[in-house]
Amino acid sequence: MKKWTEIPNIELYSDGGAEPNPGKGGYGVILCYKGKQKEFFESFKLTTNNRMELMGVITGLEKLKTKSNVQVYTDSKYVIDGITKGWAKKWKSNGWKKKKNGQAKAINSDLWARLLNVIYKHNVEFNWVKGHSGHTENxxxxxxxxxxxxxTELKEDNGYEAKKSNTEQKININTSNTNKEKVKVEKEGDNCRKCNEPVVKKTRKKTKKIKPNQTYYFEYILLCPSCKTMYLTEDAKREITTENKLFE
Known part of the structure; x- marks a missing residue:
């Protein structure tokens, strides 16, 4: 005679974060079954708040050895809405793009895929709890x-695709321009050759001082608001004539 096996009822509590964001990260999880608790945490060198929130729930579910009825408790609206509002399923059906036939990638698709996969193995219900409100397990x-x-024992979050910092972008741009013709800065909105910030157009104040034999002046300059590099362009050049000698 086949023995009937009861599906266990599990409570899973999870929280995660990064300092700064992105930065060093960690998550904590508590699994409860019949009055017994097991808790654990992990650490990562570089990650984000949302990735840690996701990874906490995922890891807790993946530790369950048999199909279970699981009540998940988290203060992350990001995690809960991604599942209960169907965002993750939609992104998956779009090939992990935010929109069908779109170009924008769904962020943290590696973790959303893991979460969807492990959810199908259990009966999972998500519950939101207010963070830092005195909830004991949270x-x-x-x-x-x-x-x-x-x-001090930090792992690599291999799935995290870090956006390049401004410093890294500047280094890469300066390196790529080595031994090459510098990119021209000709109009407002072009990127500064030094720091890659868009330049802005600044009209020059009129001056009464004109050098001897000066035949032209620059009506405006292109200025980098970040590093203050100034660019003079041909389009800004104005010939000094009898009609416009307002500067004398």
Whole structure:
């Protein structure tokens, strides 16, 4: 005779974060079953708040060895809305793009894929709890996540696609221009050759001082608001004639 097996009822509490964001990250998880609790945390060198929130829930579910009824408790609207509002399923059906036939990628698609996969193995219900409101398990998960953030044993978040910082962009641009013709800055909105910030058009103030034999002046300049580099263009050049000698 086949033995009937009861599906266990599990409570999963999770919290995660990064300091700064992006920065060192960690998550904390508590699994509860029949009055017993198991808690754990992990640490990462470079990640984001949302990735840690996702990874906490994912890891907690992946630790379950058998199909379970799981009540997930998290203060992350990002995680809950991504599942309950069908965003993750839609992104998956779009080939992990935000819109069908669109170009914009769905952020954290590697973790959303893992979460969808593990959810199908269980009966999962998501519950939102207000963070830092005295909820015992949520506060404990926050503490565990903090342990992770401040741990010295940090892992690599291999799925995290970090956006290049402004400094990295500047370095790459300066390197790519080495031994090449410099990109011309000719109009407002063009990128500064030094720091890659868009330049702005500044009308020059009229001056009474004109050098001897000066035949032209620049009506405006292109100025980088970041590094203050100034560019003079042919389009801004004005010939000094009898009619426009207002500067004398």
């Amino acid at each position: 506060e404990r998960c926050d503490t565990l996540a903090s342990y992770g953030i401040h741990s």
